[in-house]
Amino acid sequence: MAVDIYKEIQNPKLVKKLKREYWEGNNYYGLGNILKKYAGLPYWIPLNFRIQHGIKFFSVTSEDNVKEQLSFYLPKGDSSLFLMYSDKEKEFVKSYLGNKDQNIKNIGAPIIYLDPFLEKVKKENPIIEKKGTVAFPSKGTHFSNVVTDYTAYADMLDNLPEKYKPIKVCMYYLDIERGKDKPFREKGFEVVQNGKLLSQDFLQNFYLNTLSCEYATSNDLLSSPVYYSIYFGLKFFEFGPNVKYENLEEDWHSAYAKEREESKKLAPYRFPIEDVENIDRQRQIANKELGVKHKMSKSELRKFILSQLDYQFIRKIFKPNNKQKTGMIKRIIKLFLPPIFIKVYRKFLPPTSNPIKIKENIDNKAIVGWSGKYNSWKEAQSECSGYDNSIIIDKVLKSTLLVKNGMAAYERDSVTFDKIEYNWSLITTLLYIAASNQNELSLIDFGxxxxxxxxxxxxxxxxxxxxxxxxxxxxxxxKGREYITDDTLSFFYSIEECLDKKKPSVLIVSSVIQYLENPYLWIDKILSYNFEYIIFDRTAFVADTSERLTVQQVHEPIYEASYPTWFFNEEKFLQQFSEKYELVTSYKQLIEGTINFEDNKKGYWNGFWFKKIK
Structure with a gap:
């Protein structure tokens, strides 16, 4: 676009945010932002596709206008995904381009994804009296000026029967800036606008400006307000003088202007005032053209948007230098977090100041707890009762099968839950790693x-x-190979066995290393495998100058057991990786919480993400 539309925005911070977007058109009327909000994604995530903005009737317009429009949405050399509204127009564009494999997808118009906003408005305004008509005169653009006889238009609206009164006129901001609103104001009509081209609440304002009206009308039957107003429940009728334009720039929008002048001739649907009450017909048409049947659920849209991201795209958008690298990675991780963090349901391990009790069972006995400070593994082991492997595996298998078959939501340490405690730190780390490898991920989950x-x-x-x-x-x-293995999950007796058959780039060590007798020797061993990434999750530490060896007690409803457990010194632990790996990020483990030992030293759990130094 030759015009610098960002100059229309007075907020420098908003301009900076909008310029982060992959394609400028995704910012028009806040369309991209609507999709992000519905999907529960932050505003600054770049959308790796191009969104159709507004109703388009490629199939009925001139070839010049088709070329003009497609040069905007599908420029040569750009293979971006094009998101369209209706099946008919999608098939026409693919046929016109002579490429049945053209990268085009139907997800419906962004306006059908305004649910969070609409729900809020309806809650705040449960009863609204609908009365009168909102008129949408044909609009100008940055490259074309409307020269329709608006004085005649105002007279026509003023002479409508009383059931269509009062009259409200919703005009495009450029037309108001050009003084086109004057004839309507002189008639005493309320004149409103929805915002500018880059206003991120444009369609929300459209809804608010139509909320109190029963009818809608326009003299441009190819315009989006026709179908938007019907979708929002208004009864539409065509009305007004023929559209007239003059071009401000001959090389752009000339075909668009000519098309609009012939809108009543080209429009595939007519809406005579005599048939204005036939709302069922109107809704059927609007739903078809807006692609309502293609509407995704919130989780589906979220997955779709994230699936379009890849490492090269992220690098292109954020362009970090070496100093910004760590910050960029942390920010990209946050892309994958939902807007409202699920509060961790601390059924097991909430924060506590008690040195042993973490969660009590029905016998007022601690389900999980740690105590003691032992000088050796042998000494700690002498205080432990051990555990029965056969009982543990049977309980874990039973619980896992319930989860696998959809009869329980989540399993942890053999106990099932009806609500999942998502591990957001692990999820976002894995998604980022996959994004750098074309959304492919092979990993070892040790223990x-x-x-x-x-x-x-x-x-x-x-x-x-x-x-x-x-x-x-x-x-x-x-047991895993017998009952659990599928196309995604595989089980191995050792890391070496897995490496012989697979090519994992990631090693996950989740709540395991603190239960090994010689953890630092084991670290030396895993460093020799040269995994590209190593992730430690739910690893125990103590706020002290040295490690602490404790005894962990576990009781029902998990199982009866006790065994030695290390709480590491964090600085010493991280030092083991410093020569071969860089620490990408660390994160607190909120599920585990914290504990205070008998001497008031604090125990806590952290996670770390390491990347191999090349």
Whole structure:
């Protein structure tokens, strides 16, 4: 677009935000922002596609106008996905371009995704008296000026029967700036506008400006307000003088202007005032042209938007330098977080100041707790009762099968829940890594039981081409292979066995390393495998100058067991990776919370994401 439309915005911060968008057209009328809000995504996430803005009747207009419009939406050399409204227009464009594989998808008009806003308005205004008519005169553009006889138009509106009164006129901001509103104001009509081209609440204002009206009308039957007003429940009729334009720039929008002058001839639908009460017919037409049947659910749209992101696209949009690299990664991670964090349902391990009790069972006994400060693994082990592997595996298998078959939402340590505690830190890290590898991800989940972490977070990972490989003790592997294995989940006895058959780039170590007798020797071993990424999740630390060896007690409803557990010194732990890996980010583990030991030293859980230094 030759005109710098950003100069129309007085807010420099908003301009900066909008210029982050991949394609300027996604900012028009706030269309892209509507999709992001509906999907629960932040405003600044770039949309890797081009959104049709407004109703388009490619199939009935001139070839010159088709060329003019498609040069805007599908410029040569740009293979971006084009999001359209209706099936008919999509098929016409594909046929016109002679490419049946053209990158085009129907998701419906953004206006049908205004649900969060509409619900809020209806809640605040439960009873609204609808009366009168809102008129939408044909609009000008930056390149064409409307020269329709608006004085005659105002007279025609003024002479409508009383049931159509009062009259409100909703005009495009450029037309008001050009003084086109004067004839309507002289008649005493209320004149309103929805905002500017880059106003992010344009369509919300459209709804508010029509909310109190029973009827809508326009002299331009190819315009979007015809179908938007019907969608919002108004009864539409065509009315007004023929449209007339003059071009301000001959090389752009000339075909558009000519098309609008012939709108009554070209329009595929007519809406005579005599048939104004036939709202069923009108809704059927509007729903068809707005692509209502293609409307996605919130989760579907969220997955779709995120699935269009890849590493090259992210790099292109954010263009970080070396100093900005860490900040960029953290910000991209946040792209994948929902707008409202699900409050962690701390059924197991809420924060506590009690040195041992974390959660009490019906016998007033701590379900999980830690105590003691031991000098050696052998000393700690002498205080433990151990555990029965057969009982544990049977309970874990039963719980996992309930989750796998949709009879429980989530399983952790053999206990099922009816509400999932999503691990947002892990989810966003894995999504970012996958985005850098064309949405493909192969990983090893070391000590992953029967797939607890996978089933916990699969809702947000199923958009990926995913290989989730679990390395576990033999009894878990045997049960996993017999009952759990599928196209995504595989089980292995060792990391070496998995590496012989798969090519994982990521190692996940979730709440495992603190239960090993010689954790630092094991770290040396995993460093030798040269994974591209290593993720530690739910790893125990103590706010002290050295490690702390404790005994963990576990009781019903999990199972009866006790075993030695390390709480690491965080600085020493991180130092083990410094020569071969860079720390991308760390994150607090809110699910685990914190504890205070007998000497008031604080225990806590952290997660870390490491990337191999090249």
């Amino acid at each position: 992953g039981a029967l797939g607890s972490s996978y089933f916990q977070n699969r809702r947000f990972l199923d958009i990926l081409k995913l290989e989730w490989n679990i390395v576990e003790q033999s009894h878990f592997v045997e």
